[in-house]
Every structure is written in structure tokens, then in C-alpha cells.
Amino acid sequence: MSAPIQEITLTVNGERVTRRVEPRQHLVDFLRLELQLTGSHVGCEHGVCGACTVRVDGAIVRGCLFLAVQADGTTVETIEGLTESGALADLQAAFHARNALQCGYCTAGMLITADALLQAEPSADRAAIRAFLSGNYCRCTGYHAIVDAIETVAQARRVR
Amino acid sequence: MKGELISAGALDRPNSYIGRAVPRPNAKRLLQGKGQFVDDLTLPRMLHVAFVRSPHAHARIGAIETAAAASSPGVVRVVAGRELATHCTPWVGVLTHLTGMKSAPQYPLAVERACWQGEAAVAVVADSRAAAEDGAARVEIDWQPLPVVTDMETALDPRTVVIHPELGDNLCFRREIETGAVDAAFAGAHTVVEAVFHTGRHTGVCLEGRSILADWNDAEQLLTVHQSHQAPHMMQTVFARHLGLTELQVRVICRDVGGSYGIKVHAYPDELATAALSRLLRRPVKFIADRLESFVTDIHARDHRIAGRLAVSATGEIVAIAIDDLTGIGPYSVYPRTSAIEGNQVIMLTGGPYDFKNYRARTTVVLQNKTVTSQYRAVGHPIACAVTEGLVDMAAAKLGLDPIEMRRRNLIRDDAYPHTSPSGFVFEKLSHHQCLDKLVVLMGYDELRREQATLRTRGIHRGIGIASFIELTNPSPLLYGIGGAPISAQDGCTIRLDPGGTITCLTGVTEQGQGTETMIAQVAATAVGVRLDQVRVVTGDTQVTPYGGGTWASRGTGIGGEATLRAGHALRANILAVAGTLLQADPASLDTHDGKIVDRAGGAARMTIDEVARVVYFRGDTLPRDFQAELVATRHYITKHYPFAFTNGIQASWLEVDVETGFITLLRHWVVEDCGRVVNPLLVDEQIRGGVVQGLGAALLEECVYDEAGQLRNGSMADYLVPMAAELPDIEVAHVATPTAESELGAKGAGEAGTAGAPAAVMNAINDALAPFGARVLAQPFTPERILQALGKV
Numbered sequence: 001m002s003a004p005i006q007e008i009t010l011t012v013n014g015e016r017v018t019r020r021v022e023p024r025q026h027l028v029d030f031l032r033l034e035l036q037l038t039g040s041h042v043g044c045e046h047g048v049c050g051a052c053t054v055r056v057d058g059a060i061v062r063g064c065l066f067l068a069v070q071a072d073g074t075t076v077e078t079i080e081g082l083t084e085s086g087a088l089a090d091l092q093a094a095f096h097a098r099n100a101l102q103c104g105y106c107t108a109g110m111l112i113t114a115d116a117l118l119q120a121e122p123s124a125d126r127a128a129i130r131a132f133l134s135g136n137y138c139r140c141t142g143y144h145a146i147v148d149a150i151e152t153v154a155q156a157r158r159v160r
Numbered sequence: 161m162k163g164e165l166i167s168a169g170a171l172d173r174p175n176s177y178i179g180r181a182v183p184r185p186n187a188k189r190l191l192q193g194k195g196q197f198v199d200d201l202t203l204p205r206m207l208h209v210a211f212v213r214s215p216h217a218h219a220r221i222g223a224i225e226t227a228a229a230a231s232s233p234g235v236v237r238v239v240a241g242r243e244l245a246t247h248c249t250p251w252v253g254v255l256t257h258l259t260g261m262k263s264a265p266q267y268p269l270a271v272e273r274a275c276w277q278g279e280a281a282v283a284v285v286a287d288s289r290a291a292a293e294d295g296a297a298r299v300e301i302d303w304q305p306l307p308v309v310t311d312m313e314t315a316l317d318p319r320t321v322v323i324h325p326e327l328g329d330n331l332c333f334r335r336e337i338e339t340g341a342v343d344a345a346f347a348g349a350h351t352v353v354e355a356v357f358h359t360g361r362h363t364g365v366c367l368e369g370r371s372i373l374a375d376w377n378d379a380e381q382l383l384t385v386h387q388s389h390q391a392p393h394m395m396q397t398v399f400a401r402h403l404g405l406t407e408l409q410v411r412v413i414c415r416d417v418g419g420s421y422g423i424k425v426h427a428y429p430d431e432l433a434t435a436a437l438s439r440l441l442r443r444p445v446k447f448i449a450d451r452l453e454s455f456v457t458d459i460h461a462r463d464h465r466i467a468g469r470l471a472v473s474a475t476g477e478i479v480a481i482a483i484d485d486l487t488g489i490g491p492y493s494v495y496p497r498t499s500a501i502e503g504n505q506v507i508m509l510t511g512g513p514y515d516f517k518n519y520r521a522r523t524t525v526v527l528q529n530k531t532v533t534s535q536y537r538a539v540g541h542p543i544a545c546a547v548t549e550g551l552v553d554m555a556a557a558k559l560g561l562d563p564i565e566m567r568r569r570n571l572i573r574d575d576a577y578p579h580t581s582p583s584g585f586v587f588e589k590l591s592h593h594q595c596l597d598k599l600v601v602l603m604g605y606d607e608l609r610r611e612q613a614t615l616r617t618r619g620i621h622r623g624i625g626i627a628s629f630i631e632l633t634n635p636s637p638l639l640y641g642i643g644g645a646p647i648s649a650q651d652g653c654t655i656r657l658d659p660g661g662t663i664t665c666l667t668g669v670t671e672q673g674q675g676t677e678t679m680i681a682q683v684a685a686t687a688v689g690v691r692l693d694q695v696r697v698v699t700g701d702t703q704v705t706p707y708g709g710g711t712w713a714s715r716g717t718g719i720g721g722e723a724t725l726r727a728g729h730a731l732r733a734n735i736l737a738v739a740g741t742l743l744q745a746d747p748a749s750l751d752t753h754d755g756k757i758v759d760r761a762g763g764a765a766r767m768t769i770d771e772v773a774r775v776v777y778f779r780g781d782t783l784p785r786d787f788q789a790e791l792v793a794t795r796h797y798i799t800k801h802y803p804f805a806f807t808n809g810i811q812a813s814w815l816e817v818d819v820e821t822g823f824i825t826l827l828r829h830w831v832v833e834d835c836g837r838v839v840n841p842l843l844v845d846e847q848i849r850g851g852v853v854q855g856l857g858a859a860l861l862e863e864c865v866y867d868e869a870g871q872l873r874n875g876s877m878a879d880y881l882v883p884m885a886a887e888l889p890d891i892e893v894a895h896v897a898t899p900t901a902e903s904e905l906g907a908k909g910a911g912e913a914g915t916a917g918a919p920a921a922v923m924n925a926i927n928d929a930l931a932p933f934g935a936r937v938l939a940q941p942f943t944p945e946r947i948l949q950a951l952g953k954v
Contacts, residue, residue, distance in 0.1 A: 022290075024290075025290075032199075032200075033288075036202075037193075038193070038197075038199075038200035039192070039193020039194065039195075040193070041197070041367070041368065041418070042199070043367045043368070043451070043877075044451040044876075044877040044878075045450060045451055046451070046876060046877065046878055048876075048877040048878050049367060049877055051367055078193065079192065079193030080192075080193050080194075083191075083192045083193060092188075092191040092192065095187075095191055096183050096184075096187055096188060096191055097183055099183055099184060099187070099675070099842045099843065099846050101187055101190055101191065101673070102419075102672075102673030102674060102675075102846060102850060103190075103366075103367070103368070103416070103417060103418045103419045103420075103672055103673030104187065104189075104190025104191070104195050104416060104418070104673060105195075105197065105367040105368045105416075105418030105419060106367055107190050107191055108193045111191070126890075129885075130885040130886045130888070131885075131886045133884070133885040133886070134884045134885055134886035134887075135884075136884075136885070137367060137877070137882060137884065138367070138885075139364075139365060139366060139367055139419045139421070139850075139854070139882065140419060140673055140674075140846075140850045141846060141849065141850050141853075142846075142849035142850045142851075142852060142853035142883075142888065142891060142914075143853070143883075143884075143885040143888055144849050144888075144890055144891050145846060145849070146885070147885065147890075
């Protein structure tokens with residue numbers, strides 16, 4: 001049941017927002033319902049599938065395992081903001097060229113996770129890419145094309 | 161001129177996009193988080209529904225106490241099954257051509273009894289999903305548990321409770337096939353092998369749950385349904401039929417769909433309930449199935465036990481196959497496709513790649529108190545393929561034949577078409593031997609065998625598994641329409657030339673990420689003679705697209721693509737008629753290319769297509785009085801010569817079995833398949849790979865595990881395992897192209913081939929690895945526990 005409403009203030013995709021939220025509301029619902037940022041998706045609501053992956057203070061988190069009230073005072077970035085900033089542009093282009101998505105429901109989470117990997121481990125090979133994606137579920141592609149696309153970007157970023 | 165336009169050469173035009181690996185234009189919105197899935201939509205005064213679902217597999221519904229729920233904050237209305245039944249008529253999921261099939265009437269919400277764990281009984285409608293769930297938690301139902309039917313093996317025993325007494329027993333459907341002299345063939349055979357196979361009951365696990373937003377406009381008397389679905393026109397008819405509306409009063413819109421695979425091609429009770437609630441409340445009502453309710457309400461599939469026998473001659477020729485299939489489908493046959501097609505497919509497809517004469521098969525489809533089963537990607541195919549390929553390998557082993565050689569001796573010869581299978585399927589033209597030869601080279605078969613032998617001496621146990629398969633695509637009305645279902649086998653495309661020279665295509669086939677819209681755009685651009693970036697494709701809206709079946713059974717390209725090609729040719733002819741008038745030239749001397757009107761001979765540009773459009777739309781006064789321009793063309797297509805366009809292919813798996821732990825490591829996987837003309841290799845390869853991985857899931861991980869009380873034991877994504885990136889191999893795909901001569905495009909389907917053959921390839925590879933131990937596994941999924949049991953270690 002609902003508990004007392006709490007006020008939170010955070011920065012989402014570069015904009016400061018203040019909202020009153022129920023303590024039980026998780027971050028992905030907050031983003032989707034309160035801010036209409038529908039690019040983050042809800043797949044399992046128990047932290048398995050990775051469709052709700054967003055960045056909080058630079059680290060990737062599961063939006064379904066993170067409460068909105070926990071995000072008070074943080075900086076949150078979603079697929080919408082990361083698209084605007086161009087942070088994912090090379091990954092998005094590679095995913096497009098390689099058709100590393102079908103239905104697109106997992107894609108935002110895949111891109112944000114892939115970017116986190118390449119920042120932490122620029123020399124990731126296919127096995128490392130596969131291992132890092134093991135918390136992101138894709139039912140359509142069979143992952144092969146996703147691994148191809150990320151591998152291409154890893155090589156390009158290393159050259160750059 | 162007509163004959164020239166529809167010649168095969170029309171596909172090889174200078175600006176042809178047919179066969180080109182172009183990326184999907186509509187993928188960009190998904191990459192940027194700008195897709196529009198149903199749950200992304202918010203309508204004014206929108207309400208949300210949560211359902212109170214049965215915690216029991218079988219229970220009578222006693223008193224329902226709703227007062228506390230009704231007063232819960234945000235709750236607008238609480239509706240139980242008996243009330244909702246007055247707003248939505250029940251349905252019976254049978255097809256009349258499946259002789260003797262029976263099922264019971266099913267309501268949007270359970271009325272007197274719940275017949276599976278998860279069946280919805282009460283709807284709680286509130287101003288948010290959270291408030292609706294709070295309300296649902298306060299509904300009290302006096303559940304009175306009843307005896308359950310869970311084991312399909314005993315479902316027909318006289319002592320077993322009959323789920324629907326009015327049906328007399330728990331038998332939904334039974335069919336037998338007998339071709340040739342089966343008993344004599346077995347009696348006279350050199351060698352007979354037999355085995356009992358099990359395929360695990362599993363489900364689709366679409367990452368986006370089933371989703372519907374129903375919006376009844378009482379002033380317009382119009383129901384607009386936003387739905388995550390593959391077949392909008394079918395649903396339009398279903399909603400109209402059961403809500404007492406005409407099709408004019410129902411508009412179904414399917415925008416982005418987050419995975420479907422056959423899961424979202426059915427009429428679900430809770431979705432009909434949502435539409436009925438919208439009408440009852442005269443407000444938009446949204447229902448999004450969460451993960452837990454998806455596991456107990458999305459259709460399951462493939463719960464089969466198959467006893468099989470195969471007889472061969474001394475030289476390895478297959479002389480007879482006999483199978484006895486049993487499947488449990490839940491308490492109701494699913495509407496309107498039914499739950500008997502899968503069993504029927506198993507007996508129709510078994511033995512499909514092989515040339516043999518004597519065949520006996522029986523499927524028995526029984527009711528039980530579990531989640532309903534129905535058509536999931538590659539309906540029946542992976543089951544038939546595993547049984548066939550398992551038996552073929554057993555026979556080969558018994559005769560000391562290599563699995564490749566065994567298949568060379570028995571696959572239908574590439575020059576032996578048309579061929580009629582013992583079950584009655586007619587194959588126009590397949591390429592089993594070409595595919596086999598290509599696979600042997602692709603995978604380096606002989607080298608792998610040497611590597612396998614070397615590794616065995618070091619205690620490393622790897623196996624090679626081969627699986628030939630056929631896939632049923634481009635279905636005619638003989639699959640569903642003939643049995644009375646509102647499922648269209650024909651499809652259409654309308655192409656309109658816009659004033660600026662771009663074209664808009666509207667089609668009845670639908671997009672769920674496989675690339676339908678891209679394929680349609682490629683065909684339309686090629687046929688009309690414009691650039692790909694001059695095409696927009698509209699799908700998934702019953703108000704504007706030609707009536708069609710949607711996307712299922714690998715029909716999008718073969719049926720929808722052909723309709724588009726024909727519409728594009730018609731529009732091009734219309735454009736050239738205008739151009740001929742303007743240029744005072746014979747239209748037959750003109751052609752289109754890259755957005756321009758050109759001389760057919762020489763290719764010199766004469767004018768642009770947008771100039772034609774401009775004249776027709778804005779300066780019709782300059783055209784002759786006796787000439788009426790038509791810059792819209794609609795064409796439809798349905799297969800007529802063959803009930804189905806069969807494709808074929810072959811898969812191979814290379815894996816390692818840890819005989820101490822039972823763990824399996826998939827190392828490589830290869831597919832050679834023949835879907836006829838490939839419109840976009842990038843998309844086809846993705847269909848194959850994605851399909852393979854769903855088959856690998858079935859083979860190794862996925863199973864809906866029930867206890868004896870009919871409780872699903874692993875109904876969460878943490879407990880029900882699906883393939884993840886780390887445990888999968890790269891998958892190499894190659895093609896042989898044997899276009900169907902039935903259509904100009906020549907395309908057959910490719911969406912299910914991967915799923916059809918993958919489990920069999922894995923099973924045969926595991927058993928190849930286990931061969932030195934005399935061990936064998938036949939029950940999917942092949943878990944470490946089952947491997948160790950086969951090895952006698954647990």
C-alpha cells in the first residue's frame with residue numbers, strides 16, 4: 001500500500017526535476033510515468049532482463065531495482081538524453097548497420113550496457129562482450145549481431 | 161506489356177533493392193528510445209486494469225467479496241466474471257476441419273470455475289496500475305479447490321476427473337495417419353530403432369508483455385484498440401464478434417511490438433476483458449501483462465511425448481516410420497487458432513525431409529489444468545524434427561553409417577520434385593542435398609570429426625549433431641480459414657504516389673521487428689522505380705491497411721511481399737500511362753528508374769516521377785479529357801497452387817559435454833537454409849539466428865515446470881532460464897536459393913527455420929558426444945541433471 005509521498009530533486013538528462021513520489025515507486029516507473037521518458041522499458045521487474053537499464057551518477061543500474069527516492073540528488077541519464085548528447089551515436093550507428101536489434105524492446109538497455117563495457121574495458125573481445133551482456137536479455141536476435149556491432153565500435157574507439 | 165512487366169527480369173532492374181542487405185529505416189526510432197509500444201501511450205482519462213487470478217489449477221469460485229477493493233484509493237470499478245459475461249460473449253476454440261475436435265466455451269473472466277493457475281476471475285479498474293493492484297489484493301474470493309488433471313499420460317483414464325463434464329472426456333482431438341504397408345515394412349526391415357522423446361513445455365517470453373489499450377468512444381460508438389499483436393485484422397473481427405459490434409466500430413492499431421514469436425497472435429481472455437471494460441466504463445482502459453502473469457497466461461507450447469520407430473534396409477534406406485504423439489494443452493483450446501494444430505503439425509511433418517513410403521502416425525491432444533498451449537514459433541516443427549533426426553541418427557549408428565552419409569542416402573533427391581510426403585504434404589521444390597553439401601564444406605565436417613577423435617583421447621567429449629528440416633511457410637486458407645477461423649491467408653498492399661514523388665505503402669502484413677516494413681519498402685521501391693528513402697510503409701492499422709492476416713507462419717515476405725510487388729507494378733504502369741500521355745510516347749517504350757521516367761531503350765531520363773504526380777494532382781487540366789490518371793494501386797495475393805510453400809535446410813551443432821558436471825558448452829552452430837528468393841540477407845540471417853537461439857533455449861534451458869497440483873514452479877524470469885549472450889556460440893548462416901515458381905517474387909518464409917532444427921541438432925550432438933559411454937538423452941531440455949542421469953552418475 002502507498003506510504004507518505006516524498007519530494008525528490010534530481011537531474012535527468014541535464015534537466016533539474018522535482019517531483020513528489022510514493023516511496024514504493026521504482027526509478028523506471030518514475031521515468032516513464034512522471035517524466036514520460038518511455039525509452040526505458042520494463043521487462044521483468046525483478047532485475048533479470050536489463051531492459052530498464054539507465055545511468056545513475058555515471059553507473060549503470062536496473063531501473064526496476066532502484067527506487068525513485070534513492071535517486072534523490074543524483075544525475076540520471078536515459079536513452080533519450082544519451083541520444084541527444086551523442087554519447088551513444090557510434091553504438092547506435094553500428095547497431096543500425098548490423099541490424100543488431102529486432103523488436104527494439106531491449107535495445108536501450110543493450111546500448112547503455114555496451115557503452116559501460118567499452119568505457120571500462122576498451123579492449124573487450126567477443127567473449128568479454130558476451131560475458132558483460134549476460135544480464136541483458138534479447139529474445140529476437142540471438143545476440144550474434146549485437147556482439148558484432150559492439151565489437152566494431154570497440155575497434156573504432158580504440159583507433160580513435 | 162503486362163507480360164513484360166511481370167517477367168522475372170523486373171526484379172533485376174537497375175535500381176533493384178531485392179537481395180540487398182539494407183538496414184531497417186524504422187530501426188532508428190527504436191535505437192533512440194522513440195519507439196511506441198502500447199505501454200508508452202497515455203490517453204486522457206485512461207484507466208488501468210489488474211486482474212485477480214486463480215491461485216489454484218482448478219477451483220470453484222464461491223463468494224466474491226469486492227467491497228474493500230471498491231473502496232481502495234483510486235479504484236473505479238470491480239467487475240467479476242458473471243457481470244463481464246453479459247458484455248462479452250464466450251468463444252469455443254475449435255476448427256471444423258479438424259474432425260471431432262472439441263473444447264468448452266471460454267469467457268473473458270472465469271465465471272463458475274477457474275481451470276488453470278493464473279486464470280483471471282475478477283477485474284479491478286483504477287486510475288493507476290499500482291492502485292489497481294492494491295485493489296486486486298483486497299478482493300476476497302472463496303476458492304473451493306477441485307481435483308486437477310495435470311499428467312497428460314493419465315488424462316484419458318476413466319478414473320481421471322473430466323475438466324468439462326459436458327465434453328464427456330478430456331480428449332480435445334485425435335488424428336491418425338496411415339500410408340503404405342507399415343506393418344509389413346517394419347516386419348521385413350533389416351533394422352528397427354525405437355525411442356520415446358519428450359519436448360519440454362515452454363513459452364515465448366516476449367520481453368514486452370502482452371499489452372492492450374482499449375478506448376471505447378461512446379459518442380462515435382467506436383472501439384479503438386492499441387494492441388501488441390501480430391494480427392490486427394483478426395483481432396478486429398474477434399472484438400467485433402464478441403462485443404456485439406460491426407467491424408466498422410472496431411479499429412485495431414499495432415505499432416511497435418516488443419517480441420511476439422506467435423505468442424501475440426491469439427485472442428486472450430484478459431485482453432477481451434479489457435476491451436469489454438472500456439466499453440462498460442466508456443473510458444480508455446490499459447492492461448499490460450507483467451512478467452509473473454505472462455508466465456501463467458501467455459500461451460505455452462510443445463508439451464509432447466512422442467514414441468517413435470524407424471525401420472531401415474541393410475543399406476540404410478528408410479522404409480517406414482511410426483510415431484505416437486501425446487500432448488497436453490491446458491483446459492481450453494485457444495481461440496481462434498486452436499491448440500490442436502501443433503499436434504497435427506507433428507504428425508504431418510515427421511519424416512518430412514526423407515524419401516520413404518510407409519508411415520503411421522497418431523496425435524492425441526488432451527485437456528489438463530495447466531496454462532493453455534497453442535502456436536509458438538515453428539509450430540510442431542522442432543518436435544517433428546527432433547523425433548525424425550533422433551531416429552535417423554540412431555539407425556545410422558546401428559548400421560555403422562556416418563550421419564552425413566545416412567542423410568545422403570535418404571534425403572529426397574533434389575531432382576525428385578514435386579514430391580508428396582507420406583503424410584500428404586506436397587513439396588514444390590526443395591534442395592536438401594545442395595544444403596547438405598554446402599553444410600559439410602561450411603563447417604569443415606571431416607576436420608571436425610578428426611578433431612573430435614583427437615580430443616576424445618584426451619578425455620574431452622565433443623559432439624557433432626546434424627538436423628535436416630523442412631519449414632511450412634506461406635500458408636493457404638487450408639491451415640485456418642477452411643476450419644472457420646477469421647484468419648486471412650490472403651494479403652494486400654496499397655501503394656500511393658504522393659505529390660512530391662514519394663510513395664506510401666499500406667499493407668496488411670505487420671512488423672514485430674523482423675523487418676517487414678523494410679522488406680515491403682525494398683519490394684515497392686524496386687517495383688515502382690524509386691529510391692528506398694522515397695518510401696514510407698504503414699502497417700498495423702485496420703482503419704487504413706488492406707485486409708490481411710498479419711505476420712505469422714512465415715508469410716510476411718512470401719504473401720505480403722508478393723502483393724506489394726504486384727501493387728508496385730500496377731502503380732508503375734499507371735505512372736507510365738500518364739508519362740506516355742505527357743511525353744506523347746508509347747508507355748511501353750518508357751520505364752522508371754531512381755525516381756525518373758526513362759526510355760526503356762538506352763535509359764535516357766525524360767522526366768521525373770514527381771513531375772508526373774504534380775501534373776496529375778494539381779494540373780489535371782493539362783491531361784486529355786478522355787484520360788483518367790490513377791496514382792494509387794492495390795493488389796492482393798493468395799497462394800493457389802500449393803497449400804504451403806515449404807522451405808528446407810540443415811543445421812549442425814558442435815558442442816562439448818562435461819561428463820563430470822553434465823554441463824554443455826555450445827561451441828559453434830551452422831545453418832544452411834533455402835527460403836527461396838532472399839529479399840534482404842541481413843534480415844533473413846537475423847531471423848535464422850534468432851530462431852536458432854529460441855531452439856537452443858528449448859534444447860538446453862527452457863521448461864515450464866509444474867507440480868502435481870498444477871502449480872507452475874518456475875514462473876519468473878529468475879527461475880525460467882532463457883539463453884543469454886554468454887552461453888551462446890556464434891551462428892554461421894548460409895543460403896541456397898530455390899524460389900517458388902508460384903509467385904513472381906519467389907520468396908518463401910524464413911522466420912521459423914532456425915527454431916525448427918536447432919533442438920534436434922543439439923540433441924544429436926550431445927548424443928554423439930555421449931556415444932562412447934553408451935548414454936543417450938531424449939527428453940528436452942537437456943539439463944545437466946538429465947545428462948548425468950543418462951551417464952548413470954546420479
